[in-house]
Amino acid sequence: MREFSSVDLIFIAMAIRWTLILSVIAFVGGAAGGLVLALSRTADSRALRGLAMGFIQVFQGTPLLMQLFLVYFGLAVLGLPIDPLVAAAVALTLHASAFLGEIWRGAIQAVPQGQSEAATALALSYPDRMRHVILPQAMRVATAPTVGFLVQLIKGTSLASIIGFTELTRAGQIVNNATFQPFLVFGTVAALYFILCWPLSLLARRMEARMRLAITR
Template sequence: MPLIRPFGINEFWIIVLAAQWTIALSAIAFAGGGIGGLLIALMRVSDAKWPRRIATGFIRVFQGTPLLMQLFLVFFGMNILGFAINPWLAATVALTLHASAFLGEIWRGCIEAVPPGQREAATALGLRYYNRMRYIVLPQASKIAVAPTVGFLVQLIKGTSLAAIIGFTELTRQGQIINNATFSPFMVFGTVAAVYFVLCWPLSVLARRMELRFSRATAR
């Protein structure tokens, strides 16, 4: 019979320190997803047909399938194909692709929220697609995008918990390991939930305040 140890301060700090891997995974996936999302958003509003179709297909695949399945496909699929991939890299790739699809669609909506007259005026001035986006559309769309982008970051942080299923030792996985040793699920997962709350709640408040501030600014 395995030895069950009590849940104490050491176990508490092990769980808290595991949050650094959740933060690191979220930050990398968000940064990579930001680059991919901007590319997808620009393809979605492109004047050319094929970029729009490719971006639409990408979004449909990653928004229409569960994140858990995407993690499985990247981790087990790459290993089956003969590419040795560890849980850290697999989680990073899957979450980056996931974030690219969602941020791309969020930012596409923000770009299209810019009044059409702005694009028409830029076109009348002879600005090409790149310059229209860089100097006219994207600076305005970025202000609209701040609140929903921060809101998505909250969802991404919580989504990293699914990486535990492929063996990546982040916050949730560390909680499972501690629970197996202490058999104190209420204390263990209560602590895990509290750490997620500390990470996500300030961002949720920030997103709501930004959205309210933008609503007031546009109402003036």
């Protein structure tokens, strides 16, 4: 056992980059998957709606930790060992896709029906209606909850420590195992998560306030 030092603090702080890298990968991948799911959930095809709904129910109805285990250990059992970063990125991307898909589906359906009817009357195809009429309006509604979900995603990356990926939480575990000072070590980790998430939480609140103000005008 040794004392917590500035070297340990730097080691923990340097792990922030892996938390951010994992968050960005999961968010970008989740945004792409979420858009596909949102469009499928609002499509005319019953089959597409059913498939999208099934995917969302599975990934919203099961713990993220279990999804990480299934991707990392499940592929290893099948003879396909996978890097912890890749496993965490895949699991978090699927998780983010399900939640962003529902957020954006709600935003699309929040656009007044008359907008879609007017676009249809102008003989716009479904892709053109979405691209030029519906999605630009839905983006305004979806921005605040999307930023709010990003905060949850950043905190969710801490579960990647379970499969051995050295992000912020895992770095704290490594230092704590050497120093046996959990209050100091994990207090530092919590403070760094707060520094990462608090500005985004404030941004989401301001966006929500602006949206409510715009609606009441």
